[in-house]
Amino acid sequence: MKTTRRGFLRTWMGASLAAAAAARPPAAEPPRPDSDSLERILAEPVFRRDLLKAPVRIEALELLRSGRQFLVRARSSDGAESVTVPNNSRLLDVYPLLIKRVAPFFIGKDARDLEQLLWEVYRHQSNYKFQGLAFWVCVATVEMALLDLLGQISGIALGDLLGGVRRRDIGVYQASGNRGNTPEEEVNFLRRIAAETGAKAVKFRLGGRMSRNADSLPGRTEALIPLVRQAFGDALTLYADSNSSYDAPNAIRIGRLLEEHHYAMFEEPCEFDDLWATKQVSDALSIPIGLGEQEFSMRRFQWVIENRAADIIQPDLHYFGGYIRCTRVARMAAAAGMPCTLHLSESGFAYLNVLHFASYIADPGPFQEFKGATRIPFTCDTSPLVCRNGSVRCPSGPGFGVRIDPDYARTFRPVKDV
Numbered sequence: 001m002k003t004t005r006r007g008f009l010r011t012w013m014g015a016s017l018a019a020a021a022a023a024r025p026p027a028a029e030p031p032r033p034d035s036d037s038l039e040r041i042l043a044e045p046v047f048r049r050d051l052l053k054a055p056v057r058i059e060a061l062e063l064l065r066s067g068r069q070f071l072v073r074a075r076s077s078d079g080a081e082s083v084t085v086p087n088n089s090r091l092l093d094v095y096p097l098l099i100k101r102v103a104p105f106f107i108g109k110d111a112r113d114l115e116q117l118l119w120e121v122y123r124h125q126s127n128y129k130f131q132g133l134a135f136w137v138c139v140a141t142v143e144m145a146l147l148d149l150l151g152q153i154s155g156i157a158l159g160d161l162l163g164g165v166r167r168r169d170i171g172v173y174q175a176s177g178n179r180g181n182t183p184e185e186e187v188n189f190l191r192r193i194a195a196e197t198g199a200k201a202v203k204f205r206l207g208g209r210m211s212r213n214a215d216s217l218p219g220r221t222e223a224l225i226p227l228v229r230q231a232f233g234d235a236l237t238l239y240a241d242s243n244s245s246y247d248a249p250n251a252i253r254i255g256r257l258l259e260e261h262h263y264a265m266f267e268e269p270c271e272f273d274d275l276w277a278t279k280q281v282s283d284a285l286s287i288p289i290g291l292g293e294q295e296f297s298m299r300r301f302q303w304v305i306e307n308r309a310a311d312i313i314q315p316d317l318h319y320f321g322g323y324i325r326c327t328r329v330a331r332m333a334a335a336a337g338m339p340c341t342l343h344l345s346e347s348g349f350a351y352l353n354v355l356h357f358a359s360y361i362a363d364p365g366p367f368q369e370f371k372g373a374t375r376i377p378f379t380c381d382t383s384p385l386v387c388r389n390g391s392v393r394c395p396s397g398p399g400f401g402v403r404i405d406p407d408y409a410r411t412f413r414p415v416k417d418v
């Protein structure tokens with residue numbers, strides 16, 4: 001059976017704060033919203049349509065390309081324009097869906113109807129048959145372009161268009177993508193990336209990635225878990241991600257080792273679509289379980305939250321179709337007392353996307369993933385967009401609050417053929 005809320009908080013906050021929490025009276029168990037109340041949350045509007053008085057007719061939505069880099073240009077019929085950065089790595093494979101099935105649907109429509117249009121484009125010409133990352137990453141491309149366009153027209157920051165900015169200084173963590181190196185090499189790597197940004201939390205990889213219990217190097221996981229805690233003491237919050245490595249018994253075994261060393265999250269313990277195994281692990285352990293980066297179904301997120309199959313809900317902003325859909329997930333999670341901490345699928349400008357999401361949702365959790373250092377030239381008047389002492393300031397200008405260098409954008413050409 002799942003641990004008490006008090007135990008949950010103990011692991012979530014990390015070892016250094018556990019003593020302070022233990023001195024307080026026991027907190028209440030987390031709320032357990034039923035399916036009717038989650039349905040009501042899903043029906044509530046996210047986009048603040050009332051903030052835009054006049055129609056915004058969508059005249060053009062162009063995918064622009066230079067070499068292997070994409071940009072998106074959105075233009076309204078009265079000449080407003082925005083240039084945004086999509087999920088480049090996935091679009092290299094799936095952009096024909098964007099060109100043929102998603103972008104054309106929006107032309108001539110009123111961008112203020114964006115929230116309703118997200119449902120209509122799913123139905124349009126049976127697009128739902130393509131659902132999954134390939135479809136939703138294209139929808140996210142359009143959604144983010146239109147949100148920025150609406151921001152440029154209204155002068156309103158993205159977070160205020162989506163419910164209201166609550167915070168601008170966003171705590172971040174640094175993640176390692178390594179597997180197969182020795183535990184000692186990985187500890188040295190983690191020390192370096194934590195020192196670069198002053199991040200107060202780090203995440204590293206366990207197991208072998210979708211490996212049916214095999215490790216990337218024999219014994220690496222069991223050695224690495226205590227070694228990282230020993231290296232950082234209680235100063236850092238530690239997260240571990242197995243990328244779907246284990247069946248339930250092995251995930252529980254590894255999870256107990258993480259608990260012993262006061263880790264604050266065990267991400268994707270079991271194969272990501274095995275919600276039942278993940279729930280078994282979640283029920284057996286007190287460490288918060290993270291899940292959601294591969295998920296594309298709103299209904300399955302609803303099930304995970306209602307049944308408490310995980311504790312930290314992690315949709316990917318691009319893979320799940322953009323801000324509005326992810327905000328609905330975050331609202332359901334908040335009703336169950338769970339943080340919604342986005343998965344970050346690539347570098348480029350994804351870190352900017354994550355900052356905005358964390359700026360307005362109720363509970364993004366204490367740390368967001370930060371990759372930073374985009375190669376795309378831009379200006380931003382309201383934030384240096386660099387990490388200082390473990391925190392990055394979210395821009396407050398219109399839309400995303402950044403301007404892609406026009407000279408750079410001029411080197412791109414519209415993609416016409418598929």
Ligand SMILES: [Mg+2]
Pocket residue numbers: 241243267268293343
């Ligand atoms: Mg992950």
